[in-house]
Amino acid sequence: MITSITSHPLDDPELFEEYLALVGDGDEYAATGIAVALLDAGVPAQRIMVELIGGTQARVGELWAGNDWSIAREHAATAVNERVLAAVTGRLRVSPWRGRITLACVDGEWHGLPARILAETLRLDGWRVDYLGASVPGRHLITHLHQTGPDAVALSCMIPTRLPRAHAAITACRAAGVPVIAGGRGFGPGSRYAERLGADAWASTAAEAVDRLASHWPPPPAPEFPGSPVRDYLAGEEYTHLVRSRAQLIATAMQRLADRYPPARDYDEYQRESTAEDFGHLADFLAASLYIGEPQVFLDFTHWTAAVLTARQVPISAFRGGLHLIRDQLVDFPTATSTLDQALANLTTP
Numbered sequence: 046m047i048t049s050i051t052s053h054p055l056d057d058p059e060l061f062e063e064y065l066a067l068v069g070d071g072d073e074y075a076a077t078g079i080a081v082a083l084l085d086a087g088v089p090a091q092r093i094m095v096e097l098i099g100g101t102q103a104r105v106g107e108l109w110a111g112n113d114w115s116i117a118r119e120h121a122a123t124a125v126n127e128r129v130l131a132a133v134t135g136r137l138r139v140s141p142w143r144g145r146i147t148l149a150c151v152d153g154e155w156h157g158l159p160a161r162i163l164a165e166t167l168r169l170d171g172w173r174v175d176y177l178g179a180s181v182p183g184r185h186l187i188t189h190l191h192q193t194g195p196d197a198v199a200l201s202c203m204i205p206t207r208l209p210r211a212h213a214a215i216t217a218c219r220a221a222g223v224p225v226i227a228g229g230r231g232f233g234p235g236s237r238y239a240e241r242l243g244a245d246a247w248a249s250t251a252a253e254a255v256d257r258l259a260s261h262w263p264p265p266p267a268p269e270f271p272g273s274p275v276r277d278y279l280a281g282e283e284y285t286h287l288v289r290s291r292a293q294l295i296a297t298a299m300q301r302l303a304d305r306y307p308p309a310r311d312y313d314e315y316q317r318e319s320t321a322e323d324f325g326h327l328a329d330f331l332a333a334s335l336y337i338g339e340p341q342v343f344l345d346f347t348h349w350t351a352a353v354l355t356a357r358q359v360p361i362s363a364f365r366g367g368l369h370l371i372r373d374q375l376v377d378f379p380t381a382t383s384t385l386d387q388a389l390a391n392l393t394t395p
């Protein structure tokens with residue numbers, strides 16, 4: 046338990062370290078104690094949710110990626126943060142006066158906590174929020190809109206592989222007459238991807254979303270309404286081929302694996318399963334980068350994967366071999382090939 050709360054407690058790195066240690070230890074009660082003490086000391090709830098809970102959660106991800114924490118410890122920490130968030134928001138009562146927002150994670154998107162933080166932040170700002178949670182299939186989202194008639198849909202996407210589904214959801218919401226604000230790391234570092242997929246607005250954090258929605262909402266309809274902007278690369282030929290041949294691509298890569306990377310001959314069942322899963326991630330990130338027309342989506346993924354593998358003493362040659370096995374099957378597809386070449390070139394520099 047913290048001993049004292051200074052006038053600007055969230056500027057104190059020690060407080061974050063203490064909270065992180067409790068979360069990492071699964072100590073839900075003590076972690077909640079810190080958050081509630083901050084609230085009682087007058088720290089705005091929005092800052093507790095975004096900076097303390099959200100900031101710690103991002104640190105948890107780094108600790109897992111660096112192989113300092115196991116997946117189990119990461120899951121336990123996430124569960125504690127979810128409980129602390131519930132404890133903080135359970136102490137707040139704000140009557141909605143602004144309007145109604147539907148908040149959903151894109152189909153196949155399981156990162157529910159960032160969206161939950163956003164939901165609670167919007168509630169504090171006077172919105173009535175229907176939080177639909179993780180992985181909401183597009184058609185159910187649209188049914189919900191028809192039943193509730195919200196002023197906005199807030200759509201969360203934390204991994205770029207879900208961007209094609211985000212596009213479908215954005216298009217359907219706008220066709221139903223409800224403007225969409227998009228957000229989450231999957232939409233990239235700026236508003237570019239969100240604009241490309243036809244969203245009416247974008248914000249990088251919950252705090253920014255509050256500001257964006259509080260003024261000039263709804264936005265004037267974009268000129269392309271009701272459809273989303275038609276671009277060559279969205280669902281272009283290369284993307285369509287990759288998605289259709291995904292299963293075959295992975296199966297062939299698995300068959301050729303031991304020739305390209307001989308230690309794979311001794312892989313046990315679990316290792317083979319994980320490798321097939323990794324090929325699936327490769328294919329999905331490549332497909333997303335083709336869909337959105339941004340090789341950087343794939344390059345970020347390979348850069349991050351290389352760091353994760355290195356932290357676990359997996360030789361980078363195994364990863365290079367995997368990239369070649371996918372590339373060899375896509376030689377007729379120039380954008381895919383050049384993206385894979387860039388990724389391979391980047392891997393030479395540790």
Ligand code: B12
Binds near residue numbers: 095123154163226231
């Ligand atoms: C916890 C976690 C999980 C948990 C999620 C549990 C839960 N209930 O949320 C589980 C275990 C399910 C998970 C699974 C996976 N994860 Co994960 N996960 C994380 C982790 C550690 C934390 C996420 C989080 O809560 N962050 C804290 C929040 C507060 O961060 P934030 O982005 O700042 O949030 C703000 C904004 O995004 C914004 N925002 C969010 N939504 C919206 C919506 C709107 C409309 C607006 C305006 C704003 C907005 O507001 C938020 C608050 O300010 C991150 C690491 C990280 N650094 O974030 C990885 C991370 C997101 N995961 C990642 C990956 C790869 C995966 C998996 C593919 C792993 C795997 N191999 O299976 C799967 C994919 C599952 C899926 N299909 O969704 C990668 C994504 C990589 C990439 N290139 O995009 C990350 C970044 C890890 C990494 N690289 O270090 N994960």
